[in-house]
Amino acid sequence: MDGSRQAAAVDYGSEEAAMRVYLREGEQRAATLGNRGPIRFMPDGALHPDIREAYWRCGFYVFEGVLKADELGDLERDLHDILDRLPAERGAALDAKGRPALAADCTAPTLLWSKPLGDPFGGTTLANGRHPVKMFEPKAADDAPGEVVYLILGSLQFSEAALRVYGHPQLLAVAAAINGPDFTPFNEALFIKEPGRGASVAWHQDGVTHWDSPSWDEGSHGFNFMGQLYGCTAANGVWVVPGSHKRGRIDIRALVDAAGSERLPDAVPIIARPGDVAITNRQALHGSFANTSRDWRVTVNMGFHRRRSVLGVHGGGVHNKAAVYDEARIRERARLIGYAIDARRQRFPDETPFVYQPHAEAGLGYRWDAAAKADIKDYNLLDLSI
Numbered sequence: 387m388d389g390s391r392q393a394a395a396v397d398y399g400s401e402e403a404a405m406r407v408y409l410r411e412g413e414q415r416a417a418t419l420g421n422r423g424p425i426r427f428m429p430d431g432a433l434h435p436d437i438r439e440a441y442w443r444c445g446f447y448v449f450e451g452v453l454k455a456d457e458l459g460d461l462e463r464d465l466h467d468i469l470d471r472l473p474a475e476r477g478a479a480l481d482a483k484g485r486p487a488l489a490a491d492c493t494a495p496t497l498l499w500s501k502p503l504g505d506p507f508g509g510t511t512l513a514n515g516r517h518p519v520k521m522f523e524p525k526a527a528d529d530a531p532g533e534v535v536y537l538i539l540g541s542l543q544f545s546e547a548a549l550r551v552y553g554h555p556q557l558l559a560v561a562a563a564i565n566g567p568d569f570t571p572f573n574e575a576l577f578i579k580e581p582g583r584g585a586s587v588a589w590h591q592d593g594v595t596h597w598d599s600p601s602w603d604e605g606s607h608g609f610n611f612m613g614q615l616y617g618c619t620a621a622n623g624v625w626v627v628p629g630s631h632k633r634g635r636i637d638i639r640a641l642v643d644a645a646g647s648e649r650l651p652d653a654v655p656i657i658a659r660p661g662d663v664a665i666t667n668r669q670a671l672h673g674s675f676a677n678t679s680r681d682w683r684v685t686v687n688m689g690f691h692r693r694r695s696v697l698g699v700h701g702g703g704v705h706n707k708a709a710v711y712d713e714a715r716i717r718e719r720a721r722l723i724g725y726a727i728d729a730r731r732q733r734f735p736d737e738t739p740f741v742y743q744p745h746a747e748a749g750l751g752y753r754w755d756a757a758a759k760a761d762i763k764d765y766n767l768l769d770l771s772i
Contacts, residue, residue: 396503396582396678398524401647405675408649409620416620416654419628422448425556433563441564442604445631445670446656449560453551453613453661460547460733461615465684468544468576472535473497488544494706494764498537500585502526503676508588513704517588517673519642524676527582536585538576539705540766541686542722548576548686549754550733551613553726555740557663561690564609564665567743570696571719572608572668572689573705573769579622579684584677587624589638589648592668595701595772597635604632606695607668607772613686614662620655621679624664624672627653631667638671648673696770705771719768720744721761724752 398405421444426434441447453461473487474480476499481487489496500506501523507513509520542549551557552574561569578584593607612624627650630636642648653671656664666672668689677683696716702708709715723742731739732754745752752758 395680396524396527398522398678401522401524404647404649409655412625412653412655413620413657416657419444419654421446422450424451425449425560427559431559433560438563441665441667444626444628446626446628446664446666448656448658449663449665450659451661452554452556452663455661457547457551458615458661460550461545461684461686464545464547465576465615468538469578476533489538489540492540492764494540494767496539496766497535498539499533500536501532502530502534502580502583503585503678505586505588505676507590508586513590514594516590516592516594518639519588519648521586521588521648521673521675523586524678530583534578534580534583534585536578536580538578539573540764541574541576542726543759543762543765545576546729548574549722549726550730551686552688552722553728553730553740555730555737557611557688558723558727558740558742560665561611562743564605565690565692568693570691570693570716570770571722572610572691573766573771574689575687577683577685577687579674579677579682581622581677581680581682584622584683586676587674589642589650589671589673591630591636591638591671593772594704595699596695602634604669605667605692608689608691608695609665609667610687610689612656612664612666613688614658614660614664615684615686616682617659617662618656618683618685619679619681620657621675622677622681622683623656623658624666624674625650625653625655626666627671630671631669636671641671691770691772695772699772701770701772703771705769706767711770715768716770717744717748719765719770721752722765724750725754725758725762728752729754
């Protein structure tokens with residue numbers, strides 16, 4: 387992070403030599419894709435066609451330099467506060483200093499734990515069994531804790547800086563360009579990959595609802611923005627199989643069996659600097675390896691859907707309880723967009739705020755203040771999970 391804690395050196399053990407080759411070759415493949423650069427719009431406000439082409443061809447794109455130094459500083463301060471307030475252990479009501487722990491009073495799912503360098507989802511039935519193959523789990527250092535928090539859900543209630551990123555006018559304009567001006571939220575999270583401790587995320591495709599729909603296409607399950615506080619490398623970042631978002635539901639186990647390991651030969655890492663924001667199609671086959679490197683990865687994750695993929699759909703079951711998503715549910719969940727836009731307006735008054743079409747058409751206005759902060763507790767119970 388800032389050098390205040392360096393994890394003891396660890397590696398991939400018996401897989402170390404193969405991993406070094408795989409990381410290097412993956413970086414080389416990623417460099418050939420032509421899917422990175424600043425956010426660019428046409429004079430009429432449309433997303434630049436080169437970006438659209440590369441995104442739909444590859445299934446992801448890296449927007450460079452989106453978050454500036456002051457915003458990254460805000461995020462880092464909030465991160466330090468969050469890490470300081472985590473429960474002393476799984477299920478504890480208090481943090482290490484004896485104070486009420488972060489999220490201890492939340493009803494919604496918030497903190498996900500893993501053993502250091504573990505793979506808590508791979509090869510299990512969790513999340514509808516969408517992580518069918520367990521990743522290799524390197525041995526953590528002897529001084530590592532028994533468990534670490536690697537994912538924080540409902541993150542906007544814990545970080546005003548993350549809420550302001552959620553209201554970033556250029557990112558929301560990209561969301562409107564990809565998913566339509568009436569786009570809806572999905573969910574938000576903080577991914578924390580500590581050096582020498584960060585858990586892997588087994589290969590998977592997001593999305594549950596629309597795989598067998600006659601109207602399915604390459605964008606049916608939406609996308610995630612992934613803002614990078616410290617950047618990400620081949621060793622600690624997300625890997626994607628380019629173009630896999632177009633292939634429907636993939637037999638992941640068969641791919642791993644054919645490869646002879648979880649090192650899928652066509653996958654590439656998302657390489658990013660601090661302040662870069664990647665957009666990744668949720669249908670793309672993706673995953674990440676245990677972080678044996680010396681580098682932190684902290685990702686501000688924000689997902690968005692097409693309204694037609696959500697409205698009237700029976701969703702949930704992964705991030706929250708199953709339900710049919712009607713207009714009222716979508717409107718209540720989308721209040722976070724309104725709060726985020728106003729929170730950002732207050733912090734960055736010289737920016738032109740994004741205008742979210744559904745709010746403008748309905749005459750809805752949102753003010754970020756103490757009452758709003760109380761209003762968003764457990765907001766992720768209403769995540770629009772498809």
